[in-house]
Amino acid sequence: MQAHELAKPYPTVRMDTNALKAARLMTEQNRPGLIVVDDNEHPIAILPGSQVLRMLIPTYVQDDPALARVMDENSADHMCDALGARTVKDLMSENRPTLPVVAPDDTMLEIAAIMAANRSPLVAVVEERSKTASLMGAISVTQLLAAVLPSD
Amino acid sequence: MQAHELAKPYPTVRMDTNALKAARLMTEQNRPGLIVVDDNEHPIAILPGSQVLRMLIPTYVQDDPALARVMDENSADHMCDALGARTVKDLMSENRPTLPVVAPDDTMLEIAAIMAANRSPLVAVVEERSKTASLMGAISVTQLLAAVLPSD
Numbered sequence: 001m002q003a004h005e006l007a008k009p010y011p012t013v014r015m016d017t018n019a020l021k022a023a024r025l026m027t028e029q030n031r032p033g034l035i036v037v038d039d040n041e042h043p044i045a046i047l048p049g050s051q052v053l054r055m056l057i058p059t060y061v062q063d064d065p066a067l068a069r070v071m072d073e074n075s076a077d078h079m080c081d082a083l084g085a086r087t088v089k090d091l092m093s094e095n096r097p098t099l100p101v102v103a104p105d106d107t108m109l110e111i112a113a114i115m116a117a118n119r120s121p122l123v124a125v126v127e128e129r130s131k132t133a134s135l136m137g138a139i140s141v142t143q144l145l146a147a148v149l150p151s152d
Numbered sequence: 153m154q155a156h157e158l159a160k161p162y163p164t165v166r167m168d169t170n171a172l173k174a175a176r177l178m179t180e181q182n183r184p185g186l187i188v189v190d191d192n193e194h195p196i197a198i199l200p201g202s203q204v205l206r207m208l209i210p211t212y213v214q215d216d217p218a219l220a221r222v223m224d225e226n227s228a229d230h231m232c233d234a235l236g237a238r239t240v241k242d243l244m245s246e247n248r249p250t251l252p253v254v255a256p257d258d259t260m261l262e263i264a265a266i267m268a269a270n271r272s273p274l275v276a277v278v279e280e281r282s283k284t285a286s287l288m289g290a291i292s293v294t295q296l297l298a299a300v301l302p303s304d
Contacts, residue, residue: 022300027298032184049293054268056300057261065250065265071259080302097271106221109209113217115208119249121184141201146179148208149172150232 001147003111004104007137013047014038019086031126035099035124036088041134043124046099051091055082072091101126104136108148115141153299155263156256157299159277159289164189175204186279187251187276188240193286195276197259198251207234239265253278260300267293 008112012035013022025050026034033048040101061067100118102111104127113115164187178186187200188197202254206214213220252270255262256279267275277288 022302023297027294027301030294032293048271049273049297050267050271053264053293057265057268060270061261061265065262065269068262068265080300094185109213110217110220112205113209113213113220115202116209118215119200119202120154123203141184141205142179142182145175145201145204146231149175149179 001108002104003102003123003139004126004136005028006108006111006143006147007104007138009117009143010035010122010138011133012041012043012135013088015087015089016039017088018084019052019055020080020083020093021081021087022047022088022091023080026052033122035135035138036092037135040120042132043099043101043126045092046122047088047091048097049129051093051096052083055086055091056080065143067142087097096143101129102138102139108144111139111144112148115144153260153292154256155254155258155275155277157287158260158263158291158295158299159256160291160295162187162274162276162287162290163228163285164193164195164229165240166190166245167239169240170236171204171207171240171243172232172235172245173295174199175232175235178204185274187287187290188244189287190294194248194256195251195253195278195287197244197248198274199240203245203248204235206245207243208227208232208236242301253274255280260296263296264300267296 011029033046036045100114100123102123121141127136153301163181172184185198185200252275254275273293279288
């Protein structure tokens with residue numbers, strides 16, 4: 001079995017996607033992260049949910065999580081105000097996790113090796129064409145394990 | 153809203169759980185990782201799916217993923233043989249990701265701060281009693297985001 005047979009559609013956003021819209025997409029699709037693509041649908045990064053949370057939390061609380069305890073509920077109500085005015089680009093951190101990429105004809109063992117080497121729960125399947133490369137879909141670690149494991 | 157209201161059951165394994173059984177639990181429950189608990193149901197670690205894959209791949213392929221390409225399909229068929237004879241303990245690596253822990257009365261902002269600081273898609277909710285501490289459940293980043301985001 002090859003990557004193109006395992007690839008499934010995966011929600012994507014762009015750098016200029018509204019941050020609140022991205023957060024909603026994550027919850028609606030129940031994904032711990034989204035794939036960020038450029039204008040040519042080429043995956044350039046992964047946006048983890050924990051990075052969205054980072055935007056919601058005042059810097060002084062990030063530095064000392066114990067301070068969260070003394071904030072009142074009203075502050076929590078306004079946690080999300082910051083998201084509406086930002087984009088995905090604002091959420092991306094410098095040391096973001098890499099999104100490993102495989103080719104459509106990569107084998108299960110190749111995919112497993114790349115996923116294991118990157119300690120990633122997801123790989124993007126990218127089809128390289130003459131001048132462009134586009135996202136065909138993604139393979140999660142559970143999908144790959146299900147394909148690899150012998151039947152009962 | 154507090155952690156105990158958000159906590160949901162999460163699949164757990166023990167150090168002596170059969171590795172193949174753990175891998176099947178991951179695929180059946182469609183989770184990218186499992187919580188490893190000790191004999192007192194206290195969470196001690198997280199077992200990521202990518203770590204299970206690592207066990208399936210010959211060391212020389214881990215060192216050079218390009219070698220996976222030249223392995224024949226028969227080798228892939230036997231990839232899972234190793235799992236049946238191993239336990240979760242064998243799958244755990246030294247530099248495994250930490251599983252952040254929150255208390256049942258922690259607020260959404262506290263949970264968000266801990267998740268963001270640990271760049272983790274999951275926190276365990278642990279109830280400390282006089283002498284023991286047990287796992288109440290877990291909160292995923294999508295659950296937390298859904299609770300925090302304002303309604304449309």
